[in-house]
Amino acid sequence: MKKQTPTISEADVTDETVYLNRRQLMKNAVTLSALSMLPPHAQAAAKVYPLKYRKDASDLPLTPEQKVISYNNFYEFGTDKGDPIKNAQNFRTSPWHVTVSGEAEKTGTFTLEDILKWNPLEERIYRLRCVEAWSMVIPWVGFPLADMLKRFQPTSKAKYVAFETLYDPEQMPGQRSRFGGGGINYPYVEGLTIDEAMHPLTLMAVGLYGKTLPPQNGAPIRLVVPWKYGFKSIKSIVSIKFTEQRPRTTWSELAPNEYGFFANVNPKVAHPRWSQASERIIGTGGLFAQKRRDTELYNGYAEQVASLYSGIKENHFF
Amino acid sequence: MLNTKPQLWLFKTLLHAACLLPAVWMFYLGAIDSLGADPVKALIHFYGIGAVHCLLATLSVSIISKKLRTPLLMRCRRLLGLYVAFYATLHIVCFLVFEWQLQWADVVDEIIRRPYITVGFVAWLIFVALTLTSLQLAQRRMGVKWGQLHSLVYLSLALALLHFYWSQKSPWNEAIIYALAGAVLLYSKRARLMEWRKLFR
Numbered sequence: 001m002k003k004q005t006p007t008i009s010e011a012d013v014t015d016e017t018v019y020l021n022r023r024q025l026m027k028n029a030v031t032l033s034a035l036s037m038l039p040p041h042a043q044a045a046a047k048v049y050p051l052k053y054r055k056d057a058s059d060l061p062l063t064p065e066q067k068v069i070s071y072n073n074f075y076e077f078g079t080d081k082g083d084p085i086k087n088a089q090n091f092r093t094s095p096w097h098v099t100v101s102g103e104a105e106k107t108g109t110f111t112l113e114d115i116l117k118w119n120p121l122e123e124r125i126y127r128l129r130c131v132e133a134w135s136m137v138i139p140w141v142g143f144p145l146a147d148m149l150k151r152f153q154p155t156s157k158a159k160y161v162a163f164e165t166l167y168d169p170e171q172m173p174g175q176r177s178r179f180g181g182g183g184i185n186y187p188y189v190e191g192l193t194i195d196e197a198m199h200p201l202t203l204m205a206v207g208l209y210g211k212t213l214p215p216q217n218g219a220p221i222r223l224v225v226p227w228k229y230g231f232k233s234i235k236s237i238v239s240i241k242f243t244e245q246r247p248r249t250t251w252s253e254l255a256p257n258e259y260g261f262f263a264n265v266n267p268k269v270a271h272p273r274w275s276q277a278s279e280r281i282i283g284t285g286g287l288f289a290q291k292r293r294d295t296e297l298y299n300g301y302a303e304q305v306a307s308l309y310s311g312i313k314e315n316h317f318f
Numbered sequence: 319m320l321n322t323k324p325q326l327w328l329f330k331t332l333l334h335a336a337c338l339l340p341a342v343w344m345f346y347l348g349a350i351d352s353l354g355a356d357p358v359k360a361l362i363h364f365y366g367i368g369a370v371h372c373l374l375a376t377l378s379v380s381i382i383s384k385k386l387r388t389p390l391l392m393r394c395r396r397l398l399g400l401y402v403a404f405y406a407t408l409h410i411v412c413f414l415v416f417e418w419q420l421q422w423a424d425v426v427d428e429i430i431r432r433p434y435i436t437v438g439f440v441a442w443l444i445f446v447a448l449t450l451t452s453l454q455l456a457q458r459r460m461g462v463k464w465g466q467l468h469s470l471v472y473l474s475l476a477l478a479l480l481h482f483y484w485s486q487k488s489p490w491n492e493a494i495i496y497a498l499a500g501a502v503l504l505y506s507k508r509a510r511l512m513e514w515r516k517l518f519r
Contacts, residue, residue, distance in 0.1 A: 063355075069357030079488060082354055132487060134356065255489065273432055273484070275424070280358065280417065286351035290358055290416050296508030 019284065022048055035187075042126035044058065046089045046219075048211040053141045060125050063136035065209045071282065072216045073130065075182040076172035078303035084216035087173055091215035097099060102162075102242035105153035107203035112220050116206065118151060119143035124203050124224070129265050129299045131229035135279045140224050141155050141207035146198040154194065154242045161197040162247035163190045164239035179265035184250055191235035192225065193260070195199040195308050201226055201301060226304045231262045264309070269317040276279075319390045333394060337401040339450040341368065341408060358416040362409060369405035369445075370482060370496060372398055373475055377503050396452055399471070406478075410442055438481035444474040469513035475500055 003049070049208035070085045077084035077091075113313060121141050128271040129135045149161065167175060168189035194201060203224040213219040218235025225232050231251050253257035258272050267277045281291045298305050309316050320329055344364050348357040376398040383391035416424045429439050447467055451457070457464045479500045483493035504511060 066353035075488070079491065081356075134359075179490050181489035181490075184488070270431075273434055275428060275431075278424070280356075281356055284351070285349045286353075286357050287345075287361070287416050289351075290419065292419050292421075 012023070014077070044228040046091065046208075046215050048214055050211050051121055051141050051207045053123050053207070053210070056125045056139065058125035060127065060137045061283065062125070062139060064284055067282055068136060068282070069137055069214050069217060071136075073132075073230065074216055074218065075184055076174040076186070076188065076236075078174055078180070078214060079182045079217060083174075085214075088215035091219065093173055093215065093220040094222050096238075098237060099239045100152050101239070103155045103158040103244060104242045105155065106153060112206075117147065119147045121206070124205075124226075126224060126226040127299055128201070128224075128230050129228070129231070129279060129295065131231055131259070131271065131276075133274060133279045133295075133296070134269075134282055135293075135295075135299075136282045137171060140149065140203055140205040140210055141210065142203045142224065143196050144200055145202045145204045146200060148204055149197060149240075152242070157244045158194055158242035160245070160247055161192050161194060161245045162239075162241040163192075163234045163237050164188070164241075164242050165234055165268075166238045168235045186255060188234060188250045189247065190232055190249050191243075192232075193308075194242075196199035196225070198306060199308065201304055227264060227301040229259075229265060258270075258318075259317040260315065262309075262312075262314075262318070264305075264317050265295060265299040266297055266317035267313075268297075271318075326390050326393055330394060330397060331390065333397055334438050335371060337372065337398075337404070340480065345408075362412045362417060365405050365412060366482065368411055369402050370478055372402040372405055373471075373478060374496075374499060374503065376402060377471065377475065377507070381506065400452060403449040406442050406445050409436070410439075434481055434484035436475050437484065441474045441477035441481060444477070445472045448474075463517065466513050466517045469510050472504055472507060472511045473514060474503065502512035 071081045072084040073081060074084040077087040097109050098115060099109045101107045114137055121143060124140045125137060126140060127135050127137050153178040165188040173185040205222050205224045206220060208217060213222065221237050223237065224234040225235045246261060249261055270276055276295055278292050279295050281293055282290060320326060344361060347353045348361045351357060352453055353360040376395060379391060379395040381400065383389060414420060414425055429435050449472060451460065451464065451467060459495045483497055
């Protein structure tokens with residue numbers, strides 16, 4: 001710290017830093033505004049391929065595809081929801097391997113091609129409820145996780161299933177520094193109880209809107225658990241492990257008072273900083289066509305999943 | 319630069335354009351659904367950050383004016399300060415009208431129960447108070463109290479930056495950079511920071 005002298009006033013000493021800082025701030029401001037003013041369709045898209053699958057008869061009104069693929073929480077590619085579509089386009093999803101390990105008879109490393117041969121693909125139109133109090137309705141293409149897991153013959157010790165996202169800082173800018181990746185200790189990890197994993201609603205998705213997943217949506221293979229907040233639905237999976245102990249999960253580790261292991265959707269249990277009672281629908285139309293809806297218990301899937309939690313005493317709604 | 323009245327007039331016009339046009343343009347993009355997947359969030363964030371930018375700029379005016387030896391620059395400070403209130407008000411209006419669809423009971427509940435919203439709301443109340451007393455007439459009538467009241471601007475900066483940081487999902491976010499800039503600014507003004515307390519004596 002510079003000491004005051006009779007010739008240099010205190011104000012002069014700090015002036016310089018503030019002044020320089022302000023220029024940087026103004027630069028940032030200009031860049032920010034300029035970037036946000038770009039039309040969203042001015043971005044190159046990674047290649048996606050059409051899939052063959054059985055259609056879902058659900059008549060939920062869908063979120064437009066352009067919104068589904070341009071509004072993503074995938075901190076590996078940047079913390080802003082517009083970052084992943086910009087930063088993930090050169091993401092390599094082939095070759096892709098998934099390692100299966102832990103408490104099961106048949107473990108090993110499998111290629112994506114292997115995995116895709118095991119089960120026919122089907123469409124599932126699910127509402128995705130983000131913990132940030134917005135929701136989308138997305139036509140996923142995939143297969144029940146249970147059908148995949150049964151092949152590995154989990155043993156009686158398999159009480160949980162742990163998942164891991166690819167760790168590749170060269171391809172994923174958010175993994176290069178704590179700051180760029182929202183403070184997360186990568187790789188991103190998630191987990192389910194074995195009963196949740198084996199539930200028929202739990203989907204391994206490999207596509208959306210009839211095509212393979214775009215990288216920003218978790219290509220080439222991701223989890224979709226429709227009755228839980230979105231962060232449970234881990235993307236770009238490279239490891240599946242059957243465990244006896246409850247596995248670590250990324251958000252519950254980063255902010256244990258705000259995010260729990262179960263994270264089941266419940267309108268009555270508020271996030272410590274905001275209400276979960278209702279949600280804004282990401283749908284069609286601009287400012288004046290916005291809609292809110294009341295959030296449903298288990299995101300509307302209570303009838304199918306409530307029984308999973310009948311014996312659980314701890315708070316499974318957060 | 320900025321030594322004559324016409325220059326000042328031109329500079330002020332440019333400032334008005336720089337502050338006003340982005341706000342209008344972004345609203346237009348939001349209205350025609352060209353602001354990404356979630357125009358509401360995009361607009362709320364844009365106006366919120368806009369208010370913070372204007373606030374940091376407002377508080378830098380005296381420093382820059384001294385540094386560049388251009389006292390006329392000080393005549394731009396009120397203009398910038400009013401744009402803080404302008405952006406903060408748009409931020410709240412979007413929150414109220416588009417985010418909450420004018421469900422007043424829910425909004426009041428949120429303001430009371432969510433500390434980060436409470437803090438932001440208090441900052442906005444300060445901006446409103448400063449706007450209402452921004453005329454020279456008010457300055458003359460209020461005398462020494464005017465300066466005390468307007469030193470609340472430093473408190474509002476701290477509250478606005480806390481609100482910004484607190485609203486983020488992850489504890490590591492860009493608001494930290496703004497908080498550091500704000501801290502440098504507040505440190506440089508440390509002599510006047512707490513003057514508003516005299517109002518309550």
